[in-house]
Amino acid sequence: MENNQSVDEVNVSDGGYGVKESSRDQREALPGEPKCVICGRYGEYICDVTDDDICSLECKQTLLCRVANKGMRVTPVPPQRLPATDECYYVRESDNSSGYQDYSSDQNELVRRKLDINVKGDAVPAPILSFSSCNLPQRLLQNIEAAGYGMPTPVQMQAIPAALIGKSLLVSADTGSGKTASFLVPLISHCANFRLKHLSKLKKPLAMVLTPTRELCIQVEEQAKLLGKGLPFKTALVVGGDAMAGQIYRIQQGVELIVGTPGRLIDLLVKHDIELDDIMMFVLDEVDCMLQRGFRDQVMQIFRGLLQPQILMFSATISQEVEKMVSSLAKDIVFVSVGKANRPNKAVKQVPIWVDSKKKKQKLFEILMSKQHFMPPAVVYVSSRLGADLLSNAITVTTGIKSLSIHGEKPMKERREIMQSFLVGEVPVIVATGVLGRGVDLLGVRQVIIFDMPNSTKEYVHQIGRASRMGEDGTAIVFVNEENKNLFPELVEILKSSGSAVPRELINSRYTVGSFGKGYKKRKHGS
Incomplete structure (x- = not known):
């Protein structure tokens, strides 16, 4: 060659x-x-x-x-890969008719405790310990193996069997823990089995996935196509920036899954006669974001047009308010959480640095020009679209390192090209707004720099999570100063719980001490 x-x-x-x-x-x-x-x-x-x-x-x-x-050559696999986790749990297949492992409740609880899986709800099935143990279509199993998925991750172990028996789910798990496959595997299985049993020329959509950003929609659809290859399973991507006529034509030709953003989907439904009465699975990815004010009304408008589908909801950060809201969407919801809720992935090392606003650029340039501290490819997060453009240009001019920006005002075609250049290594640094903060699988990225702290610690958890996919170690360098005072109490808790060093200025700030009072002193020194 x-x-x-x-x-x-x-x-x-x-x-x-x-x-x-x-x-x-x-x-x-x-x-x-x-x-x-x-x-x-x-x-x-x-x-x-x-x-x-x-x-x-x-x-x-x-x-x-x-x-x-x-004693043989190895069959090549695509780059979408997941490492095996805790292989000592890869045990024998069940020989019962249901296909699930036939363990005692004590054994199930032992597995859950070992993997930090918490469940709440009625008739929750046992966690699976291999993909082949839950009666998936044979071609889907082959696709799972070809995609490099060895053993299911903890969230997949519990979410997949629960979804396969028709349970509606609210799932919380670390960024990069395998949540996308947790809903795509049962979704593809249901759709493919339905089509094989109900042959019809008129193919209405059977499932729908809503996400908050175009980039995340693209990623989910690509993964769905990869896992659904060779099955009666077609997808349609419904996002802004692409021609609506092509999206409508695609759906009218017959698809099983629609992946889209709420705004564009409502626009399409209002202007064109797309029937959704066969939708049996409805997925909200990044559900806490989807049920905030900006999206909530749109999501509910779409949901009310469906006929009581199974609902699957996923995020790394889920509040009690979100739990109350989703309880009104479906009955008999199963709650699944893996690890500590609303906390960063343990594989991400957080490095907070106290930097005055006027000195942030210089500090960033120092990091990027340091052989010891710069680990490309890296994502730099900022708070505004204009800031992303200006900072990426400044990085290129000052350091000589090629940098591009990505945000919601850029055309979809340009955003795709930028992401491609970044992921193949042509561009070492990308400066992004929150458009890349949630769910997007930035393969190869092990360093994130939070130049501007987001407005909430939830978004902070999502952004630093881009530095670790499937548990691989990563680093998040975080710039902090008095402008972020409203986040100090929660940020200190997050840093301390993960064992990260907390800057002296942050600990001694009146905004931190004033919020914790004696309780903070007691936790600090122990008792």
């Missing part, structure tokens, strides 16, 4: 002369480029033993281990 060098040609003991040690160091593959047979990243090298394309020494070692165990 052109431009590929054999790993055997490189002196590994001498540092590899630039050969990537880990797949994490390798960029994503561009269209037409070879892909690593292990992880799907750029297959820069050729394994000297098997002649397979690989991206790094790490993947070469994995490849050789698999060949030794199986």
Whole structure:
């Protein structure tokens, strides 16, 4: 293969002369480029033993281990991959007719405690310990394996079987914990089985997923197409920025799933005769955001047009107010939470820095130009669209590091191109507003810099969560000053609960001490 060098040609003991040690160091593959047979990243090298394309020494070692165990070449997989979690729990399949593991309630609770899974509701099924244990269509299982999903993550273990038996769910789990697959797997299974049983020329939509941003819609639809490949399962993307005529035509041709933002979907429903009476599954991704004022009325308008669908609701941050609201949407809701609610992913190291407003730019430039502290690709979060444009330009001019901005005012086509350039490694830094703060899977990103603190600690949790996907370690550098005083009490609690160092100025601020009083002193020194 052109431009590929054999790993055997490189002196590994001498540092590899630039050969990537880990797949994490390798960029994503561009269209037409070879892909690593292990992880799907750029297959820069050729394994000297098997002649397979690989991206790094790490993947070469994995490849050789698999060949030794199986005596065969490895089938390539796409870059969408999830690591196995707690493999000691990958136990035997059940041989009962339901397909679920036949364990005692004590064993189920032991598994839940071990994985920090909490459930509330009636007749909650046992957590699954493998995807093959819950009677999914065979082609869906093949797609799950081809996509690199080894073993279900804790949230998938509990959410998937509950959704498959028709339970409405409210699910809270860390950013990057696998929530998207938690609703797509049962959704695709239901839709495919329905189509196979009810053959009809007129195919009305069977399921709908609503998310707050176009980027998240695109990501969810792409993942749905990947998992639904080869099944009677077609999707339609309904977002602003793309021509409505094409979206309408797509739906009229017959689709099983609509993925969209509430505003564009209502616009489409009002102006065109799209029937939703066959919708049996309704998903609200980032539900806490979807039920805030900006979206709530639109979401409820869409929901009232449906005929009592199963509702699946997911987010990393769910308040008591949201819990009360969703209880009015459906009866017999099962509540599932994994880990501590409304807390950052433990894999993210938070590094708060006290920086005066006028000195934030200089501090950012220092970090970006430091070999020790800058870990590209990185996302810098700001509070305004204009600020994103100005800061990205300043980064490029001052540091020489290529940077682009992304926000809601940019055309959809441009936003897609920017994201593509960022994810394949052409652009090391992207400056973003909250449009990239929720749900978007920024593959390869292990560093986030919060230049402007968001308006709430909920958004803070989502933004720093972009630095860790599927539990891989990441770092969030956070700029804090007196302008963020309204967040001080909650922010200190979050930092302390995660074991992060808290700046002296933040601890001693009258806005912090005044809020905690004696209670804060007692927690600080212990008792």
